[in-house]
Amino acid sequence: MKGISVITLVLATVLSGCAEDPRLALGEEVYRQNCKVCHAQGINGAPILGNSKMWGPRLGQSHEELLSHALSGYGLMPAKGGKTHLTDEQVSNAIFYMTSQVEISN
């Protein structure tokens, strides 16, 4: 399911004249300021950015499912990673960015 949304994202990007999806740049900024502290390290089991072994099983899930986990908290991750000031859209963009990095590293 996630694979389909990634393909859709890639197709949309290609069709729009190879311009990068703006959500990725926005998501990267959100990631850098809020998510990196855990997701660069794998703190408390957080999947490490670009680590295909950790992200692999998650790529089988839909974006909506990943977003739901991030918003509500999942495993040892608190809701929104404890960054409650983030909007749902910002969290969504951060997920788009993080999943895009798995594709690139593969």
Place this chain on the structure above:
Amino acid sequence: MKKLVAALPLCLVMVGCGGEAKQSGIEPKVYTDSLFAVMKADRTNYTKMIIKRLGPAGASAIVPDEHWEDKPNGAPLPAQMFRYGAEAVAEMTSDFSYSLQSLWPVNSQNGPRTEVEKVGLTYINDNPGENFYGEEELGGVKYFTAVYPDVAVAAPCVDCHNGHKDTPRTDFKLGDVMGGVVIRVPM
């Protein structure tokens, strides 16, 4: 396999005759990163499988508490469990050491003691998600010292540190770097 056996004495002869022996082995950074991966995994598993499952958020069969020894069903906090591991390793070997330190330690003996530790802890605090790697000489021995961030990942961590009578800092938030894991390897 026979070829490998035959090549071995040849290598030894060449090295003995002044041939340059290539240094082999694991890079210090890969070594400390690997050690940290094991430490992280153990700490995560203790938090997830013991504290969360059996503590107040789960079956409530145990009481995770700083003063766990004073309670019949007390259990060490994940950070304490981590320290006990460091102490046990220190009793076993001098090949490497590790410790959990902070620029704002609840216990003052857990503050940085060397300049590299201080620089490293400051760096990981200023650059969330980044590690610090440095070298230092202590007692005539050269060390590779790595500092990895320790993050406030749960409300109890934040509440305990902010509310502790000995804390030098009371404004920690979820996601803040509270300290760092210092791994030191002699070179």
